[in-house]
Amino acid sequence: MTNHNIKPTEGEMEILQVLWQKGNATVREVHEALNKKDSGYTTTLKLMQILHEKGMVERDTNQKTHIYKALVSQDKTEKQLVNKMIDNVFNGSAARLVMQALGNHTASADEIDEIKKYLDSLK
Known part of the structure; x- marks a missing residue:
């Protein structure tokens, strides 16, 4: 279980x-x-x-x-921890989490392209 x-x-x-x-x-x-x-x-x-x-x-x-x-999947564990962080640290704002993450770490050009593709797929 x-x-x-x-x-x-x-x-x-x-x-x-x-x-x-x-x-x-x-x-x-x-x-x-x-x-x-x-x-x-x-x-x-x-x-x-x-x-x-x-x-x-x-x-x-x-x-x-x-x-x-x-026994727990990496994907499910990461999603639960991110959701908890969004709720507890960023007042439920996923956008604030993403902006904080991108503002604190230098994303590579490939990572930025991947993020753009993901955002386009959400529209």
Whole structure:
């Protein structure tokens, strides 16, 4: 059963991003991919256990080394987090979020073209 009200913490999001990229991974593989000098293996393990308890990842315990896999989709998780951010930070204004994002980061010409195509498709 997947969690419909996804609220991963920043640390949990980093782990989910590794799992989305790799598909399946052990705690050690995730920890190495995170490459965090300030965080130990046991911290990664604990966060992955919490993600499992939340129903956001599944754990295959058939082997000695447990294999984890994300149960929540990247697209759905991103949409829920963006919607939450629009509601909580930008008073429900998607336009303010987009303007803030584009104003703070230099978008490449390709990214701007992609954004224009997307905006045209919404008309």
